[in-house]
Amino acid sequence: MKVGLLGLGTVGGGTLNVLHRNAAEISRRAGRDIVVSHAAARDYNPDDLEGLANVRISDDAFAVVRDPEVDIVVELIGGYSPARELVLEAIENGKHVVTANKALIALHGNEIFKAAQDKGVTVAFEAAVAGGIPIIKALREGLAANHIEWIAGIINGTGNFILTEMRDKGRDFADVLKEAQELGYAEADPTFDVEGIDAAHKLTILASLAFGIPLQFDSCYTEGITRVERQDVEYAEELGYRIKHLGVTRRTQEGVELRVHPTLIPERRLIANVDGVMNAVLVKGDAVGSTLYYGAGAGSLPTASAVVADIIDIARTLTTDPGNRVPHLAFQPDELSDLPVQGMDKVETAFYLRLTVEDKPGVLARVTGILGDSGISIEAVKQKEPLAGETEVPLVLLTHRVLEGDMDQALAVIEAMDTVRSISRIRVEYLD
Amino acid sequence: MKVGLLGLGTVGGGTLNVLHRNAAEISRRAGRDIVVSHAAARDYNPDDLEGLANVRISDDAFAVVRDPEVDIVVELIGGYSPARELVLEAIENGKHVVTANKALIALHGNEIFKAAQDKGVTVAFEAAVAGGIPIIKALREGLAANHIEWIAGIINGTGNFILTEMRDKGRDFADVLKEAQELGYAEADPTFDVEGIDAAHKLTILASLAFGIPLQFDSCYTEGITRVERQDVEYAEELGYRIKHLGVTRRTQEGVELRVHPTLIPERRLIANVDGVMNAVLVKGDAVGSTLYYGAGAGSLPTASAVVADIIDIARTLTTDPGNRVPHLAFQPDELSDLPVQGMDKVETAFYLRLTVEDKPGVLARVTGILGDSGISIEAVKQKEPLAGETEVPLVLLTHRVLEGDMDQALAVIEAMDTVRSISRIRVEYLD
Numbered sequence: 001m002k003v004g005l006l007g008l009g010t011v012g013g014g015t016l017n018v019l020h021r022n023a024a025e026i027s028r029r030a031g032r033d034i035v036v037s038h039a040a041a042r043d044y045n046p047d048d049l050e051g052l053a054n055v056r057i058s059d060d061a062f063a064v065v066r067d068p069e070v071d072i073v074v075e076l077i078g079g080y081s082p083a084r085e086l087v088l089e090a091i092e093n094g095k096h097v098v099t100a101n102k103a104l105i106a107l108h109g110n111e112i113f114k115a116a117q118d119k120g121v122t123v124a125f126e127a128a129v130a131g132g133i134p135i136i137k138a139l140r141e142g143l144a145a146n147h148i149e150w151i152a153g154i155i156n157g158t159g160n161f162i163l164t165e166m167r168d169k170g171r172d173f174a175d176v177l178k179e180a181q182e183l184g185y186a187e188a189d190p191t192f193d194v195e196g197i198d199a200a201h202k203l204t205i206l207a208s209l210a211f212g213i214p215l216q217f218d219s220c221y222t223e224g225i226t227r228v229e230r231q232d233v234e235y236a237e238e239l240g241y242r243i244k245h246l247g248v249t250r251r252t253q254e255g256v257e258l259r260v261h262p263t264l265i266p267e268r269r270l271i272a273n274v275d276g277v278m279n280a281v282l283v284k285g286d287a288v289g290s291t292l293y294y295g296a297g298a299g300s301l302p303t304a305s306a307v308v309a310d311i312i313d314i315a316r317t318l319t320t321d322p323g324n325r326v327p328h329l330a331f332q333p334d335e336l337s338d339l340p341v342q343g344m345d346k347v348e349t350a351f352y353l354r355l356t357v358e359d360k361p362g363v364l365a366r367v368t369g370i371l372g373d374s375g376i377s378i379e380a381v382k383q384k385e386p387l388a389g390e391t392e393v394p395l396v397l398l399t400h401r402v403l404e405g406d407m408d409q410a411l412a413v414i415e416a417m418d419t420v421r422s423i424s425r426i427r428v429e430y431l432d
Numbered sequence: 433m434k435v436g437l438l439g440l441g442t443v444g445g446g447t448l449n450v451l452h453r454n455a456a457e458i459s460r461r462a463g464r465d466i467v468v469s470h471a472a473a474r475d476y477n478p479d480d481l482e483g484l485a486n487v488r489i490s491d492d493a494f495a496v497v498r499d500p501e502v503d504i505v506v507e508l509i510g511g512y513s514p515a516r517e518l519v520l521e522a523i524e525n526g527k528h529v530v531t532a533n534k535a536l537i538a539l540h541g542n543e544i545f546k547a548a549q550d551k552g553v554t555v556a557f558e559a560a561v562a563g564g565i566p567i568i569k570a571l572r573e574g575l576a577a578n579h580i581e582w583i584a585g586i587i588n589g590t591g592n593f594i595l596t597e598m599r600d601k602g603r604d605f606a607d608v609l610k611e612a613q614e615l616g617y618a619e620a621d622p623t624f625d626v627e628g629i630d631a632a633h634k635l636t637i638l639a640s641l642a643f644g645i646p647l648q649f650d651s652c653y654t655e656g657i658t659r660v661e662r663q664d665v666e667y668a669e670e671l672g673y674r675i676k677h678l679g680v681t682r683r684t685q686e687g688v689e690l691r692v693h694p695t696l697i698p699e700r701r702l703i704a705n706v707d708g709v710m711n712a713v714l715v716k717g718d719a720v721g722s723t724l725y726y727g728a729g730a731g732s733l734p735t736a737s738a739v740v741a742d743i744i745d746i747a748r749t750l751t752t753d754p755g756n757r758v759p760h761l762a763f764q765p766d767e768l769s770d771l772p773v774q775g776m777d778k779v780e781t782a783f784y785l786r787l788t789v790e791d792k793p794g795v796l797a798r799v800t801g802i803l804g805d806s807g808i809s810i811e812a813v814k815q816k817e818p819l820a821g822e823t824e825v826p827l828v829l830l831t832h833r834v835l836e837g838d839m840d841q842a843l844a845v846i847e848a849m850d851t852v853r854s855i856s857r858i859r860v861e862y863l864d
Contacts, residue, residue, distance in 0.1 A: 018719045019577075021718075022578065022719070025579055026576070026577060028644060028764060029572075029759070029762060031756070031759075132717075132719070133723055134569075137569060137570070137573060137574045138570070140461075142566025142741055144744045145450050145737045145740030145741050145744065147454050270706065270726060273702060273705055285737065286733075287454070287564070288564035288733070288734045288738075289728045289733075291727035291728075292724070292725075292726040292727065293723070294726070295720060295723035295724065296720065296721045296723075299721075301720070301721075305717065305719040308577030309574055309575065312573070313573060316757065317752065318756065319751075319752055321751050324463070324749070324752070331461050332460060332463045335459075
């Protein structure tokens, strides 16, 4: 079984190394040898790479995709282009494809899977979501008996590292982000991580696998963690909650919710205790109940673990006729559903509200009155003492579950009060 | 695809119901209909069962195994006999088999898999370990790129329920066991659960999948939770630990550790926070690092979720030649290793020791002196005040890692001291 590797960077190098150092054990499992015969890379450090002696190196990735010896093309370049063109040409040449490219799958997956189906080849992408955690296999196969109700995941390690540090050490967002960049957890341009775009790519994929709907990245509501303040983390803690950056997708009567945003979770939930750069995905199925999958969501070797598992899976299905293989999006391609993605106004969650208000009598009564008029009931209120010399105080409220459209209306009225300076809101999920 | 069901009890009924109520979704995934055509049961309650109208019912299970219409036999009777004979005859008749029977696989799996291999059929057993959690799939496929280093699992829900209640409510073992029996979590004869035999069955299976060794239930060290006292739970908590009943299997230079016993775990570890009847399995692979799988380890529908996933898997491999299917024990049958199971004296862990000693000067010095002479160093000591009128006090020690053989020798000397009344010891695992 001959693998053509596009990219010898962090994940590409890890894949080469895992295939080399665990070669004997992988053969004992897969019943055949799996070797990298050809790799494309312009910049690479031979000292970090094992078993390079038997690998032909090209600087043109298309040379690998066109190599008749290559059975599986492993795309680890990332980005949209030329990744998309390389994958499509590999498929056109009858090769199976493995990719860790979440952006590519979330945006161009429908086109890519259609092409693969037409050619009878497989495109595998376990490494695209939650790194080394075999969550795609769990959803497509392990939980295949279930009607999936919802998924909630910590699927961006950088964001989770930042929120964990803010909580553990009482640090500010900007301060931790700078450290994360120095540690190499966050990119120089951290937008994809801290604004939730990376998590939205992954959530888009999970939702399609769970509910049998086409990939719809453009419909994903995406809110980052840049506006979470240290005091929100503290107040959440006082109320018995942790703040996590969650991707949530839920099936309702009317459609599918698809949303990434900071979320308060009760501190006794297992997923509330997933800290640092680790990822975890919680899946609720009608038969199995809640199951959780935890592990490293990024990094050279964890991601390579998923890439190589996909390669072994493909090796096993070489003699299976395409109709019997696990479908790309878990459901047979002609059985996808047109369940619509719901607007956020239809989403029901509880809310944490932090208002900065003038320290005057009657403000709390007016705020709770407006919420009550919109049918929003309050679970907890914390009115903080003003600091010496300050005339503004934080007012923290926890509401019961409410339609987001109703909350928007109530907050518009509250925002117009001349005693209210600012409003922060964070959704609350109980995940039970 | 026609399924013959042996048993319509808790799990058999759940399997029938899941296949019926999720029939449309399962067909959309599997690309074919999966129906129960024949079931064997003597006692069953039709009111609890869905879709029974189209099922032929026999009171003789062998009638199902011999039914030429049946493609897959699902064995949910439990126990060793006639389960073993039924499974072997189903294989002999060229049928695939799905079973939730951990005892059968742990004790007779080697024989059963050999028979299945000879006939080119599959015996699937996802439901045999940790109920609805797809841990067998994760080990055999999702983590197939890894050299597995160790596994530690909470794989008996009854035991975890008891330990959780003891901690949360300060209750005694016997008291909680009685409640667990009333709630239906524990059998009238709770031996299999509280003495660790059920966990040992499951651990035996996990070890074979992880390390590619034959099933060796007889070599599993098995210690129950019946001697864990309320005060151990309290003292562990004071030291920053939780007590869990773990199955641990670890690869060392010399062989494989295979052991079930109560274990102190640092409270910040995710698995230390798995409470109630829930199960969780932590797997350490060389590439992926630590991954954890959490969910319901028993119950009608969670177990059925795993049974039906196995049926769908088998449906997918009907056109795959047997050599390309996932091997029963993760490694190709001619590639199993003869790595021996190690004796407990070779196992290295830290220890929690609770001694009941006479309240006299010099006892602590003598105890720590004996430990020191055996090269055992101490991490923490807690000497408790005697209760009014008592002449005995508890002395609690936490040691660093030590070979169990060395600890045995030191404790033999300590036990002989005339000031020492009794010694309890519990192993400590850091799981990092």
